[in-house]
Amino acid sequence: MKNIWIADGHCDSIGDYAAGKRNLKETAKFGHWDLTRAKQANLGLQFLAAYIESEYKPFQAAWRGLELLEAALRFIDHNSSEVFLVRTQEDAAQLGRTNKLGLLINIEGGEILGENIFMLDLIFRLGVRSIGLTWNERNAIGNGVGESEGSGGLSSFGFQVIERMNQLGMVIDVSHLNEAGFWDVLRHSERPVIASHSCAKALCGHRRNLTDHQLRALGDKKGLVGVNFCEDFLSDTGKATIDDVVRHICHIAEVAGVDAVGFGSDFDGIETTPEGLENVGTFPYLVEKLSQCGFNQNEIARICYGNYVRFLSDVLM
Numbered sequence: 001m002k003n004i005w006i007a008d009g010h011c012d013s014i015g016d017y018a019a020g021k022r023n024l025k026e027t028a029k030f031g032h033w034d035l036t037r038a039k040q041a042n043l044g045l046q047f048l049a050a051y052i053e054s055e056y057k058p059f060q061a062a063w064r065g066l067e068l069l070e071a072a073l074r075f076i077d078h079n080s081s082e083v084f085l086v087r088t089q090e091d092a093a094q095l096g097r098t099n100k101l102g103l104l105i106n107i108e109g110g111e112i113l114g115e116n117i118f119m120l121d122l123i124f125r126l127g128v129r130s131i132g133l134t135w136n137e138r139n140a141i142g143n144g145v146g147e148s149e150g151s152g153g154l155s156s157f158g159f160q161v162i163e164r165m166n167q168l169g170m171v172i173d174v175s176h177l178n179e180a181g182f183w184d185v186l187r188h189s190e191r192p193v194i195a196s197h198s199c200a201k202a203l204c205g206h207r208r209n210l211t212d213h214q215l216r217a218l219g220d221k222k223g224l225v226g227v228n229f230c231e232d233f234l235s236d237t238g239k240a241t242i243d244d245v246v247r248h249i250c251h252i253a254e255v256a257g258v259d260a261v262g263f264g265s266d267f268d269g270i271e272t273t274p275e276g277l278e279n280v281g282t283f284p285y286l287v288e289k290l291s292q293c294g295f296n297q298n299e300i301a302r303i304c305y306g307n308y309v310r311f312l313s314d315v316l317m
């Protein structure tokens, strides 16, 4: 199992790069993710999230999003012998066939659009292929999980965004979205959608986690859930180990199907990490654990990588 490919649906590392704190190439004294350890772990695909911090919202959100996008593109340029930008079905077909790490840029926060569809087309041209529709707050698209219960689903602008993202071949990310918005997206999107960094509510009651009903609906739509390594999402005690991550993977595979589950570490976005999964270099331990809990080799390969490649070939154009 040593050389199995790994795909990860969410890390927030580009913030440190944009701030000049780390080059994300060599391993630094702090931080969860860098190219050196990613290569050691055989990472083949990473969604790089440009997380727009709350203090920029709403009026500076577009500038901040573009600043982080520029940083992500600069990182890719500076490391072009080791990484490539994933934009098309053709790029997705290269995954696992080249020893370069594929990077797909996600904007975490639909606030980047304001209420302008042209911004969606613009960031698409600039290489963005995924948007987290909301963070925990409300925006012009819909409501995050941090809004009061009973806050509604998508706005009419939100429905326009879904339609345009379907047309362009962009990954719709529903992590952080409230439940009413989630069901609006599931009903309205013509393509599979992802919850890039979420866990199962049946195992841990956190508001960010997904009910079995939601997990099943994602699976039915050929979508994907990237299991988050956030200790608060993994266990009601707020302390977690690698075994809790395995527990969530097994549960989601049972409820939504083996083809609906993958990894969504949230490295560099979470304050603490589960014991045994301290950084991107530790992914191989998770692979080992999966083979101990009843999945066959083919299933493990799908959970670790294949599901993401299939999902991207369904969504990208």
Ligand SMILES: [Zn+2]
Binding pocket: 108, 175, 176, 197, 269
């Ligand atoms: Zn997030």
